[in-house]
Amino acid sequence: MKDVIKKYLDERAAQDPQFAISYAKPNKNLDECVDYIMSEARKEIKGSSGYLEDEKVFGWAVHYYDEDNIKVEKQSGWRAMPGKHSKVEEAAAKVELTEEEKEQARKLAMERAIEEQRKKITAKPSKPEAKPGKTFVQLDLFA
Numbered sequence: 001m002k003d004v005i006k007k008y009l010d011e012r013a014a015q016d017p018q019f020a021i022s023y024a025k026p027n028k029n030l031d032e033c034v035d036y037i038m039s040e041a042r043k044e045i046k047g048s049s050g051y052l053e054d055e056k057v058f059g060w061a062v063h064y065y066d067e068d069n070i071k072v073e074k075q076s077g078w079r080a081m082p083g084k085h086s087k088v089e090e091a092a093a094k095v096e097l098t099e100e101e102k103e104q105a106r107k108l109a110m111e112r113a114i115e116e117q118r119k120k121i122t123a124k125p126s127k128p129e130a131k132p133g134k135t136f137v138q139l140d141l142f143a
Contacts, residue, residue, distance in 0.1 A: 002034050005061050009033075012062065022065040032072050036064045039073045051109045 009030075013020040022028075037060045041052055064070055 006030055008058050009061055028065050033061055033064045035074055036072045037061060051113055
């Protein structure tokens with residue numbers, strides 16, 4: 001993730017001289033930028049798992065470098081200690097996907113998210129549960 005963000009920021013700085021000035025600020029660094037992105041992502045998905053658009057993540061990266069008064073919360077967990085990687089992280093680090101495979105994975109993730117939202121929308125709301133000791137009376141206008 002860090003390499004992808006760095007590549008994007010390098011390209012952006014090469015194309016946008018105004019951003020290049022922000023990107024060169026001595027009080028900013030890539031590790032802190034990634035911490036900022038991770039804290040924003042956690043807020044966005046509210047502790048659950050989810051998918052974020054690349055544009056949103058890159059936007060946070062640019063915002064981090066543009067703003068001087070950003071407070072960054074140190075994120076534990078995204079950078080594991082050397083030798084402390086989980087087997088899943090190690091396997092993921094070894095896998096190199098082609099652009100076609102990445103696009104297929106994005107489409108699949110998007111389809112899953114759409115289906116999940118569709119289920120939430122079409123699910124019938126549950127009836128409110130009666131509280132103990134209280135009775136509900138149905139009034140009949142025609143009685």
